[in-house]
Amino acid sequence: MxxxxxxxxxxxxxxxxxxxxxxxxxxxxxxxxxxxxxxxxxxxxxxxxxxxxxxxxxxxAWRLNETSINGCAIPIREREVWRKPFCRLLHFQRDHNTRKAALGKDKADPRVVIIAPLSGHYATLLRGTVEAFLPEHEVYITDWADARQVPVSKGKFDLNTYIDYVMEILRVIGPDAHVVGICQPGPPVLAAIARLAEDKADYLPATMTFMGSPIDTRLSPTVPNRLAQERSYDWFKENVIYSVPWPNKGWMRRVYPGFLQLxxxxxxxxxxxxxxxxxxxxxxxxxxxxxxxxxxxxxxxxLAVLDLTEEFYLQTILDVFQEHKLPEGTFEHQGRLIKPEAIKNVALMTVEGEKDDISGIGQTQAAHTLCSGIPDNMHIDYVQPGVGHYGVFSGTRFRTEIQPRMREFMRQYFNAKKERDYQNENPHLTE
Structure with a gap:
């Protein structure tokens, strides 16, 4: 009601x-x-x-019409390269000829796949994040759908489906990409890469970066973390889940409304x-x-918000915030136990904000402990002084201090020749 x-x-x-x-x-x-x-x-x-x-x-709207390379304006075209009922993958394609002229040569750049949070706001909240990467990267981002606009006939969407989506996106993008999980995606993205590593998939990313993510919310718990602990699973189910009213496309779908999250x-x-x-x-x-x-x-x-499906929201509350299944070693995907230690050759970077009041200090860093199979020299942990949660991925300090560190981290594991050969062999990603 x-x-x-x-x-x-x-x-x-x-x-x-x-x-x-x-x-x-x-x-x-x-x-x-x-x-x-x-x-x-x-x-x-x-x-x-x-x-x-x-x-x-x-x-x-995204409003990303151009970027600047060596002082030259490079037109940007927004392309959809993959779609499912609850998500589409966008590529912000830079004009090839103008870019080549600005650089003076045809140069391959790293592919960065940004997994946007599905936690109430639209992916456009990361406009500044995308903009910062555009001059020197091929940028892709997940654009999540508003659950109230997805008909019930399209089926359910839970945390398992989310992980399936991430795995399929990585397959579409191909090997040696650079994955960035911002806030909420941390646990499912880590789970997806762990599954691919265990299965020895040939399209593993070169690096994974987690920013302000709730990998282990037992560390430095914040107000949202404590609320999730103080209330029972049944309380959330009975008090924050409602049916989408007519005439929305998702009429009768059970959701956690965006206006409640806001x-x-x-x-x-x-x-x-x-x-x-x-x-x-x-x-x-x-x-x-x-x-x-x-x-x-x-x-x-x-103030622009979207609804989350009941099953995704409640499973996230239970698995991530109440039972801490990933750090406890009991997190499962489609009946299979997730083993972060299976990741061996994907470099790991974590970024946290000193004043983050949503994901406290240490919650993202926990990924390093879980990914014990990654060699020590492939771990980087960075805490940005003076910023809160949103400052981790947007604003002046992100552009001037955080993004340059991420850029150098990705470049350290970037092979220009392999990237150029791969892009030439997969023109559907760049045309």
Whole structure:
């Protein structure tokens, strides 16, 4: 019923939003003398704030149209190279001829596969992450579907399916790629690579990097970790799972609604969000367009959320946050025990933020202990001072301090000749 109430509330506010929009146009009109007064600017700003707080935020566009190489603008084409009901794999393809001219030669670059988190936000939250890699890498990213838009006829999607998807993506991308798991994907991506290593697959990646991931949430537990421990599995099933209402495509699918996840995120930093919106109002009144634009760009992304399937969410709660199956050595995929120690030739890097309040210090580092089969000289652990969870994969310190370290780590295990030969033999990945 909560999901239906949410939809009804959104519909009920519709007429009021139209009235507020009319009022806003009135007080922004250059023909209205009041629009030049402080009172008029306050009314107009209040209308903007109301619109921003009652709008339903749709999935943002990627808006990655070009990158820069040696000062030259290189056009970018967004291509879908693989698709399943709950995910598609995107390739941000750089224009070959323009890139060749900018470099002065035809040069192969490492393939980076970013596994975006499936934890409430769209993959576009990683726009800055993708942008940082584009000049020197072939970048691929998982673009997860909103469960409320996937018909029930498409079947279920759980943590096992997630691992199947990652394994198939690695097969499609081919050997010696560089996999980056950001936040939530840590455990399933590690499990997928462990399965491939145990099966001696010939398309293992060259490196794997985990950033702010809940590999072992028993270490430095945060507020979300403690909440998952304090509440029982049955409590989550009974209190946060709802049926998607009609007329969504996923009508009757059981999901963990994105708006509930968003409510949890906001509650964790409520004072910060209240202050941000207060300052947004003041900047609107003052006509500070740059500050207004920065606020809107952030919240257009932050407030756009998707639903997670019941089975995926509950299995993640149980296996990752309550029973800690991966670090305990009891995690299974399709009935087979996951053995991280089977990974021998995939270099491992972990990245954590000093002030991360979602994945505490040590939770990602635990991957090094689990992957005992990897030689010591193929392990790198880095903790970024002064950043929280989102600063691990976005923002100034990511671009200037974290991404350059990841770049050097990947280049250390990059064979340009093998990459060029592979790309020539698999034109479907680059054409």
């Amino acid at each position: 909560l999901y239906h109430a949410y939809e009804l509330n959104h519909a009920a506010v519709g007429p009021l939003r139209q009235l507020v929009d009319l009022n806003k146009r009135l007080y922004e009109s250059p023909y209205n003398p009041l629009s030049y007064t402080l009172a008029g600017r306050n009314i107009s700003a209040a209308c903007d704030l109301f619109e921003a707080m009652t709008r339903r935020y749709e999935k943002p 409510g949890g995120f906001i509650t964790m930093n409520q004072d910060r969000h209240v202050t941000a919106h207060k300052e947004y109002f003041e900047h609107l009144v003052q006509g500070d367009c740059d500050s207004v634009k920065r606020h809107e760009e952030f919240y257009n992304e932050y």
